[in-house]
Amino acid sequence: MFRIALKMLFRDRAKYAMLVSGLAFCSLLMCQQSSVFCGLMIWTTATVRNIGAPVWVVDAKVEQANEIIPMRQIEVDRVRGIPGVAWAVPLYIGIEQARLTDGSFQNVQLVGLDTGTLTGRPMDMKSGRIEDLRLPNAVVVDQVAVEKFRRKGIKIALGTTFEINDKEARVVGICHVNRSFLGQPYVYTTFDRAMEYAKPARKMLGYVLTAPVPGVSNEELAKRISALPGIRAIAKDQFFWDTVRWYIRNTGIPISFGTVVILGVIVGIAIAGQTFYLFIHDNLRFLAAFKAMGAPNSTLAGMVLLQAFSVGFIGYGIGVGLASWFGNTVLAKEQPPFYMPWQVPVFVAGVIVFICALSALIGLTKVMRLEPAVVFR
């Protein structure tokens, strides 16, 4: 009878198409919006992921990775003095203004890497060598800088020059790194040169990057460093999640995306629930005939559930497929943000199962109450 149930469903093309498209749209909406949300949250942690240091030392008041409260440079030495520290280097990050050759301006995130070790260097160099950062006035720019400068009519290549706070910067390399939340290009240079480019201030150290010696965990080292007054150390993973949580708590992003996801659920329930109810209602006479012919309730329930979950499965597949296609397309362009962790399709599958179960339940209620004698009326 299950084959019969599927034929009844698939051959009622109008309702089948309505059911599948409703659930596909619902899946697409939830999956795509959740993935864009996750992508956006991932963008907020670009600095942590690009630099990749095991432990980050920041001012005690810092709550997330994009919040920079400058510290004194002596903090690097204080950290180095903590037992269990394998190495500790300074990192400068600040937003500076780059002036292009045509006189236009572009805000950039200037990253000053430790001059000796270049710790936190970009790993994916598209052209040039990162070691050339040690040359005079040398900077390495990311793919976003190339894009943004191109839009302003300036082609970035090795040797291109521009100014940061009236000081010359010469491009010695182009790298590919994770895009920042604010979409500003990353410009890498050495820590010492970053001090020259940045406007002078009493405190200019953004972060101290450090790592534990073998046998000491990141968390343990962070705990030891945090015992020092005025600073706080955070293991990389915790910094990542602290940043994501901060954006969830302190911005309207989750609410706006959550609203769309909830709308997706409502649309799914409204379209799929109503259409499935109509489908069952239209077939009630035939289901009563099956019942009169000796089909037990369990068989009819199985048929209804199979029909509901078949459209759910197909709609889900199409929806997630379309969301993945969207993701692949936008990932090639790197925006809008898109990241689909396995939890997203699982969450969407759970919602679709809920919608199908609800739709089937409405149908089942009618089928279970159905008197087979109605076929004679």
Place this chain on the structure above:
Amino acid sequence: MSAPSPIAVKVDNVVKSFANGDSRTFALKGASLEARFGELLMIVGPSGCGKTTLLSVICGTLKFEEGDVAVFGHELRAMRNGDITRFRRENIGFIFQQFNLIPTLTAVENVSIPLILKGVSTAQAENRACEVLEKVGLADKYKSYPNQLSGGQQQRVAISRALVHDPRLIICDEPTAALDSVSGHKTLELLQESAVRPDRCVIIVTHDSRIYEFADRIVQMDDGRVVGQFDDPSQLSHA
């Protein structure tokens, strides 16, 4: 004179009522009848006299309050719901007034349903359905959907569906109501040829006096009771 055939269906003093607001409306007020193997029995009477209710009670799709119904010796009152459902699946074939063919299934798929319900594989059920459709003259319509068939052809598919699993009791509710007189006549001829057998009983509820001639016996109902039984249809018109 030969001995009468054994009784297939025995309805004894059955009472059935329906709630109607605060009051109850009695559809059957002590109806009694017998139907025998090898017999084509027609139940006739005016609208609202309880014919369809009696049919529903006989095939176990409707519970009743008083009296007894025995089908092939099985007391329906003593059977549990699941047993009645199984009993219907094994023993009863249905022909409905509106045919109740599933519009999204082909003729052969519609006919195979009772066999699939009995647990026969789809392939075997469809083979058997093709055989039955061939017998009713629809060999070229296996793959047709109900909306591609005429009313008479749809009724022949419905008859095939009622016969395909070889049931011992065939229940027909107004089988000619949706047909013109020629198609109705042909349907009854087909039913008489293919359904009536010594080991089977056919019960037809009808208004249609044009088909009375096909009955072996006619039971007349009025106001929830059986008020007359006639072996010769012509007697009914004089009653």
